[in-house]
Amino acid sequence: GAGVSQSPSNKVTEKGKDVELRCDPISGHTALYWYRQSLGQGLEFLIYFQGNSAPDKSGLPSDRFSAERTGGSVSTLTIQRTQQEDSAVYLCASSLAIPSGQFFGPGTRLTVL
Amino acid sequence: RKEVEQDPGPFNVPEGATVAFNCTYSNSASQSFFWYRQDCRKEPKLLMSVYSSGNEDGRFTAQLNRASQYISLLIRDSKLSDSATYLCVVNHGGSQGNLIFGKGTKLSVKP
Numbered sequence: 752g753a754g755v756s757q758s759p760s761n762k763v764t765e766k767g768k769d770v771e772l773r774c775d776p777i778s779g780h781t782a783l784y785w786y787r788q789s790l791g792q793g794l795e796f797l798i799y800f801q802g803n804s805a806p807d808k809s810g811l812p813s814d815r816f817s818a819e820r821t822g823g824s825v826s827t828l829t830i831q832r833t834q835q836e837d838s839a840v841y842l843c844a845s846s847l848a849i850p851s852g853q854f855f856g857p858g859t860r861l862t863v864l
Numbered sequence: 865r866k867e868v869e870q871d872p873g874p875f876n877v878p879e880g881a882t883v884a885f886n887c888t889y890s891n892s893a894s895q896s897f898f899w900y901r902q903d904c905r906k907e908p909k910l911l912m913s914v915y916s917s918g919n920e921d922g923r924f925t926a927q928l929n930r931a932s933q934y935i936s937l938l939i940r941d942s943k944l945s946d947s948a949t950y951l952c953v954v955n956h957g958g959s960q961g962n963l964i965f966g967k968g969t970k971l972s973v974k975p
Contacts, residue, residue, distance in 0.1 A: 796962055
């Protein structure tokens with residue numbers, strides 16, 4: 752079946768612009784997660800959604816970052832007023848429930864000039 | 865102490881060798897443990913969950929030691945295709961869905 756998909760695969764933007772990253776989880780997966788990974792670094796947890804519960808936003812690095820999950824499926828991660836330090840690969844994952852193993856999308860490589 | 869610590873390696877082993885990785889975690893309240901592998905410039909892929917009693921999947925064996933707060937991964941009969949970075953993953957004690965990823969141990973299997 753279809754895996755987790757993310758779009759765009761690459762995004763180059765100028766400092767100060769807003770960007771939106773999209774994630775389509777595996778159908779039927781109730782949990783959805785966002786991470787980011789800088790070059791040569793480990794994954795950094797950002798936020799997760801589980802069903803209709805309030806999301807765990809404890810990993811968001813600043814109030815410039817926000818995420819939504821509409822209809823329990825597609826999610827959008829928004830970064831406002833991007834900074835150069837936001838450059839990273841943003842990875843989305845989904846899982847059938849919590850806790851269980853996560854399936855990752857291919858990521859969006861964000862470059863802020 | 866970092867939440868999840870791994871030896872970064874690299875571990876360079878010949879084909880057919882047995883290799884073991886350890887990972888330590890700091891939060892005694894953690895309940896969920898996983899191993900992932902990540903190939904260069906690719907997304908992580910779930911390798912296996914780690915259960916209290918230890919578990920095996922083919923050539924891979926995972927073990928958990930709650931008293932010492934570490935998990936291990938043993939790979940037998942290494943293949944060239946096992947070359948990757950192996951990520952230890954532990955849930956944040958206060959949040960089941962907040963998974964903490966180690967920085968990974970790099971394995972290189974040589975012919």
